[in-house]
Amino acid sequence: MVSGAGPEAGHGGERKGQLFELPPELAIDTDVARRVMVGFIRNQLRQAGFGRALLGLSGGIDSALVAYLVAEAIGPESMLCLLLPYRTSSRESVEHARLVVDNLGCASDIVDISQIVDGYFGRDREIGAGGAAVREAAPLRRGNFMARARMSVLYDVSVVWGGLVVGTGNKTESLIGYTTLFGDSACAFNPIGDLYKSQVRQVAAAIGVPEEIIRKAPSADLWPGQTDEVEAGFTYPELDRLLFWMIDKRRTDDELLNMGFAPAAISRVKRLVAVSEFKRQVPPVAKLGPRTTGVDYLYPRRRPGSARP
Amino acid sequence: MQPLRIALAQLAPRLGVLEDNLASHRQVIEAARAGGAGLVVFPELGLTGYQLQDLAAEVAMRVDDPRLLGLAADAAGMSVIVSFVEEAADHRLFISAALLENGGVRFVHRKLFLPTYGLFDERRFFAPGDRLRAVESQLSVPLGLAVCEDFWHLAVPETLALDGAQILINVSSSPGRDLAAIHEVGLGTAASWRTLMRTYAQLTTSFVVFCNRVGMEETISFWGGSEVISPSGEAIFTAPLFDEGLYFVDIELGDVRRERIGLPLLRDERPELHLRELRRILAERTEMAIDQASEAPTEPEPVPEQS
Numbered sequence: 016m017v018s019g020a021g022p023e024a025g026h027g028g029e030r031k032g033q034l035f036e037l038p039p040e041l042a043i044d045t046d047v048a049r050r051v052m053v054g055f056i057r058n059q060l061r062q063a064g065f066g067r068a069l070l071g072l073s074g075g076i077d078s079a080l081v082a083y084l085v086a087e088a089i090g091p092e093s094m095l096c097l098l099l100p101y102r103t104s105s106r107e108s109v110e111h112a113r114l115v116v117d118n119l120g121c122a123s124d125i126v127d128i129s130q131i132v133d134g135y136f137g138r139d140r141e142i143g144a145g146g147a148a149v150r151e152a153a154p155l156r157r158g159n160f161m162a163r164a165r166m167s168v169l170y171d172v173s174v175v176w177g178g179l180v181v182g183t184g185n186k187t188e189s190l191i192g193y194t195t196l197f198g199d200s201a202c203a204f205n206p207i208g209d210l211y212k213s214q215v216r217q218v219a220a221a222i223g224v225p226e227e228i229i230r231k232a233p234s235a236d237l238w239p240g241q242t243d244e245v246e247a248g249f250t251y252p253e254l255d256r257l258l259f260w261m262i263d264k265r266r267t268d269d270e271l272l273n274m275g276f277a278p279a280a281i282s283r284v285k286r287l288v289a290v291s292e293f294k295r296q297v298p299p300v301a302k303l304g305p306r307t308t309g310v311d312y313l314y315p316r317r318r319p320g321s322a323r324p
Numbered sequence: 325m326q327p328l329r330i331a332l333a334q335l336a337p338r339l340g341v342l343e344d345n346l347a348s349h350r351q352v353i354e355a356a357r358a359g360g361a362g363l364v365v366f367p368e369l370g371l372t373g374y375q376l377q378d379l380a381a382e383v384a385m386r387v388d389d390p391r392l393l394g395l396a397a398d399a400a401g402m403s404v405i406v407s408f409v410e411e412a413a414d415h416r417l418f419i420s421a422a423l424l425e426n427g428g429v430r431f432v433h434r435k436l437f438l439p440t441y442g443l444f445d446e447r448r449f450f451a452p453g454d455r456l457r458a459v460e461s462q463l464s465v466p467l468g469l470a471v472c473e474d475f476w477h478l479a480v481p482e483t484l485a486l487d488g489a490q491i492l493i494n495v496s497s498s499p500g501r502d503l504a505a506i507h508e509v510g511l512g513t514a515a516s517w518r519t520l521m522r523t524y525a526q527l528t529t530s531f532v533v534f535c536n537r538v539g540m541e542e543t544i545s546f547w548g549g550s551e552v553i554s555p556s557g558e559a560i561f562t563a564p565l566f567d568e569g570l571y572f573v574d575i576e577l578g579d580v581r582r583e584r585i586g587l588p589l590l591r592d593e594r595p596e597l598h599l600r601e602l603r604r605i606l607a608e609r610t611e612m613a614i615d616q617a618s619e620a621p622t623e624p625e626p627v628p629e630q631s
Contacts, residue, residue: 043510044503044507048510058540319338
C-alpha cells in the first residue's frame with residue numbers, strides 16, 4: 016500500500032500520516048481523471064440543453080467529490096446541493112454536507128424526508144400508509160425506501176431548479192450491488208461511476224475535499240452506527256483490488272488465488288457481482304416489433320434534436 | 325526544398341450534425357490557408373462525429389455529394405484530408421478518409437479494420453474497405469492514408485511504405501481510457517498510440533502524421549494528442565491532450581531521403597519472402613481441416629496380438 020498524498024495528509028488522526036490507503040495498481044493520474052470528469056459534466060449538460068445541475072449531498076465522500084467536480088465544471092452559482100436527512104441520520108453527516116456547501120459557496124436546501132418515510136412506515140403508535148404490518152419492516156427495506164424518497168425529492172426539485180440530477184455512486188458499490196435500484200443510483204449522468212472507492216479518495220484529496228470527509232468510515236447512514244466496511248465484511252482497499260483484478264484485468268479464480276486473495280472472498284465477491292447485474296442495466300423489453308429500443312433501434316442519447324430547446 | 329507546413333485540425337465534431345461540422349471544416353480550411361499550410365488533416369469522422377449507431381445512414385454521403393465537392397472547392401490549392409461516412413453505390417456504408425486536391429476528391433481510403441470489441445461496435449454499422457495503396461499527391465511525395473484501427477495492424481504501414489508512401493497519415497477518433505498513474509501522461513491509450521507511431525515511423529523510415537479528435541460523445545472522451553513523427557522515430561510535435569485547436573507543424577521532406585540513405589530498412593525489406601510465407605500460412609490455415617482429416621488413419625490401428 017502507498018499512502019495517499021492529500022493536501023492535508025500527515026496532520027495526525029488514527030491513520031498517522033496517511034489519509035487513506037491506496038493500492039498502487041489503482042493509483043490514477045488525478046489531473047487526467049479530473050479533466051475527463053469535468054469535461055463529461057459540462058458536455059452532458061450542454062448536450063442536453065441544460066446549464067444547471069443538482070445533487071443530493073449526504074456528507075460522505077462520493078457526493079462531496081461530485082459537488083467539487085460540478086462546481087469546477089459549471090461554477091457553484093449553477094449548482095444546487097440538497098441535504099436530505101432522515102430523523103435518525105447522524106448529525107455529523109449534515110455537518111459535513113454543510114461544510115462542502117460552505118466551501119463551494121453554492122446554493123443549498125434541506126428537505127427532511129422523515130415525514131415521507133414515516134408517512135409510509137408509520138411512527139410509534141401511528142399506522143402509516145403502508146398499513147400496520149409494514150411497521151415491522153427490516154432496516155434494509157426502510158433504507159431502500161429512504162433512498163427512493165431522496166430520489167423523488169431530487170427529481171421534483173430538479174424541475175424548479177431547471178437542472179439535471181448528477182449521480183454520485185462509485186464503481187465499487189455499483190459492482191457489488193450496494194445500491195438501491197431507482198434510489199441512489201438514479202441520475203441523469205454519473206461522473207464518478209467508473210472510479211473505485213480508493214480512486215474516489217485519491218481524486219477527492221487532490222481536488223480539496225475536506226480531510227474529515229475523506230478520513231471517516233464510509234456509511235450509507237441508513238441506521239445509526241452503520242458502516243459499509245462492517246456490512247460488507249471487506250475493507251475498501253481489499254475489495255477494490257479484488258474487483259480491479261477480477262473485472263478490469265480479467266484474472267481467473269486460480270490466478271486470483273495465486274495473487275493471495277482468499278477463496279471465500281473471491282467466491283463471495285463473484286456472487287455479489289453476478290446477483291446485482293440487473294441493477295446495472297436498463298430493464299429488458301420483450302422483443303415483438305421490427306425495431307425495439309436497446310436491441311435494434313440504437314441511437315446515441317445525444318442525437319441531433321435531443322437537447323431541450 | 326521548402327518545408328511542408330502541416331495543419332492538424334484537432335477538432336471536437338458535433339455528433340450527427342453534418343451542417344455544423346461542414347461549417348467548422350470550412351473555417352479551419354480558411355485558417356490553415358491563412359497560416360500557409362500545404363497539407364491539412366482532419367480527424368476520423370470529423371464531418372459526422374463518431375458514435376453514430378443508426379445515425380450513420382442518415383449522415384452518409386456519396387463521394388460525389390455536392391457538400392463534399394463544395395468542401396473540395398474550398399480546399400483548392402492545398403491537400404486536405406477529411407473523413408466522413410461514405411455510402412457506396414450499392415449502399416454499403418464505409419468510414420472513409422478522402423484526399424481533396426485541385427477542387428476535387430482525388431482519393432478515398434475506406435477504413436479496413438473495424439474494431440468490434442470492447443467499447444467498439446463498428447462492424448455492426450459499417451462495411452470494411454478492401455483496398456490499401458499509397459496515393460500520389462500534389463505534394464512532392466506520395467501519401468499513405470489510414471483510419472484509426474488500421475494502424476493496429478502491422479501490414480498497413482508496411483504496405484503503404486512499400487507502395488511508395490513517404491508520409492503515413494492516420495486519422496483517428498480514439499477514445500481515452502485505461503487511466504492509471506503508471507502510464508505516460510496517465511492514459512493507457514495515449515501510451516500505446518505513441519509507441520505504435522514512433523515504431524512505424526522508424527521501421528518505415530517515413531513521416532507519421534496522427535490527427536486524433538477531442539470532445540465527448542455519450543460516455544467517451546476523445547483524447548487528442550495529435551502528433552507528427554520524423555522518419556527517425558522522434559516526435560516533432562505533440563498536441564495537447566483534450567484541447568481543441570489547429571496546430572501547424574513544419575517538416576523537411578528531405579529528412580525521408582536522409583534517413584533512408586543512412587538506414588536503408590525499406591531497401592532491405594523482403595516483400596517476395598513475406599508474400600511466399602504468407603501464401604504458405606494462408607494455405608495451411610484454410611486447409612487445416614482437410615490436412616487433419618487426410619492424416620487420420622484410414623485403416624484401424626493394428627492391434628498387437630496377445631501372446
